[in-house]
Amino acid sequence: MTDVVAFRNATKSFRGNPAVKNVDFTLRRGEVHALLGENGAGKSTLTKVLAGLYPLTSGEMLMDGKAVSFASPAEAMENGVAMVFQETNLVPSMTVAQNIFLGDEKFFNRIRGINIQAQQHLQRMSFHVEPTALVSGLGAAKKQMVEIARAVHHKARIFIFDEPTATLTPEEKQHFFDLMDRLKGEGASIIFISHALEEALSVADRISILRDGELVVTDDAGAFSRESIIQAMVGRQLTGELYGEGGRQRVARKPGERVLAIENLSMGKVVRNATLSVFAGQVTGLFGLVGAGRTEMMKIAAGVLRRDFFHGGVVRLNGVPVRFRVPRQAVSRGIAYVTEDRKYDGLFTTMGVMQNVYQGKLARGSNPVEFVRMEDVQHQAQEWIERLNVRAIGGDAKVVELSGGNQQKVVIAKSLIQEPSVVIFDEPTRGVDVGAIAEIHQTIERLADAGAAIVVISSYLPEILNLSDRILVARQGRIVEEMMIEEATEEKIMYAAVH
């Protein structure tokens, strides 16, 4: 078989940090090639290069033997590459037919003509979707079909599916796999990114595994077993002294009181019947792959999201059922949620470092016309800035001028100045430099030593193993595994997290 796409020594760096390192990857004509790896292993980055979203930093990309580089997704599309994202790129307010023809309209369009053409197109692929239906009214599976139909209409011959089955029901999945078969039969090549190992094993012709941006192994699917895949996914050389020997020699802190308990929590399709407990004086690590609902579980506990009114389950704080409708209620009861996306809902970009930190303190009070005493701001904000070792040129420095690590420390300080008894860290070291990671980890350890109940949500296994006393693994909206640090291994955790 011939190679349709080949990456030669491909590297893609963001600000000097390689997300993909020296990868040699080939995609053959008429094959389904599964791309596996942890979150952040570089799967998405690699495929996004192919789809024209990023250029390569070094190395080359060959298509049919010729070196190519796509400046935009539109250009990739012209060359037959279509990427179907987890969240679809359809226009919800338009009909199925309009979406299929989007970007390819003639100057004059007859709705009826488009509908008829779309109908024929959909029937040829045996998709049971009404061309006149609005996309906003379709389920996840049908949206995916429309997206695929659109890609086929645009004469795509290389399809990239990023987590296509995450939101599908079993029947819909079967339908999707049939469709992949059909595309394959017509000579298309498919890259299939998934966390579901069984699916990859059953539908893929070849499997490639990425770890920390490097290609570990590529082989025929028949050569792999579930165990060998997991082994390859996590078997990393631990990165330097930062993550030492994992959690092996660590002994768990003794659990204190059960501070936060979540019972049968549900929210939409994301959190389904989750049950977990968090104890004082301990770090509880919460691991899960993308879409496992771990962030949502904790956001509900912190009042950031709201659960289903009738079947939502119970959240208990110190044994008492609570129902927070806004974060303020949770904050005043001592629950702090440190966001995973500091740019979106963490930082006040127009303000200085001290003002950012002091906003946390202000939020604990209620009298709106109470005066802000400048010496208090100086004193208290400065104290936390020093405790967390935020490096900025004076407290007046704007937060946008800081590095990612220092910004993260500001966000953490803003929460810690509220003296919470439960702190939820969501991906506390995302986009943070190595030095700051160590400092943030120390801060988290110290908090737990001081008796606070800590939750660390992370998709990076070494971080979970390094910090946690107790590890919870989330999968498909529930907690499926609980283990103490002494018994935890990367393989065990990953085994529970994949499905």
Place this chain on the structure above:
Amino acid sequence: MRSLAPGPASLVKSQEGIVFLLALLAFLAFALFLPAFFSAGNLLTLVRSVSILGILALGMALVVVGRGIDVSMVATMVVSVSWAFALSRSGYPLEVALLIGAGFALLTGIIIGFAVAVGEVPPIFATLAAGSIIYGLGRTFFFTLEMQNVPPGEDWFALIGQGRILGIPVTVVAFAMLCFVAHILLSRTRFGWQLYAMGNNPEAAKITGVPFRPMVVAQYAISAFVAFGAGLILASSASAINARLYNSTFIYDILLVVVLGGIGLNGGHGKIRNVILGTMFVGILLNGMTIMNIPFTVQNLVKGVVLLFAIIIDSLVNPRDEQTSQQGDL
């Protein structure tokens, strides 16, 4: 942080500096070429009329800093005051009637606040609709004449708009005092700090624990109450209030002051000195054009062009998407 006393170089670069220079230039030009401009009588009129505009702009600024906008202020102003006058004519003591008017203004502000905070209606639509509703209610149920004179026999009322304290018109004193109060509120109180937080990053403000919805309601309640106060001064200085003001371009003058002064429409930016600056500039411009006998429609044309440019400059100086803050991002 920007220093409080910008040097000449930064004066030209910052928006405030440009507006300040323009205001100065306009003032000097008018003073030189328009004999009627630089007379004691006209300057007094200027300062007085500008004060009402400035007071309304203070209320507007508060809402704009919190990433909102209140285009119902003029409607609230004319209806609450006109209703009070109508009530007074029908037998209520003026004091009681004014209290009812104030209560009405506050109520409209609170209802708008709820629509924005709880109903999550975009502020521009909520207040646009509210303005129309308030005016409609007023003209249909509360009073019929669009011109409402100050009820006779209440001499004290005239003092608000026409009296003087130490030779300075009460109007100007009121504007100055409100500026001071607003400045303290914004820069020194929890309310002010949290207002900037909400305007800058609403999501972060919520997560941090800012009482988001009460704060939104409070903003619109304050702006409505300020509108009522401005209405009192306006009615007192003119001995009447004309409900047709709602149909004029007055609300755009207020917005012009706020935007031109340098309070970013995307929230979280700007101080009271920006309002004062904007008031000065717009006041001088409007007064000068009136003296030059420029037709009303041409005046509107000029104001419209200036407002458009101010908004364009605003969106360049304060970009809405934080493209500038990409540092440290992965």
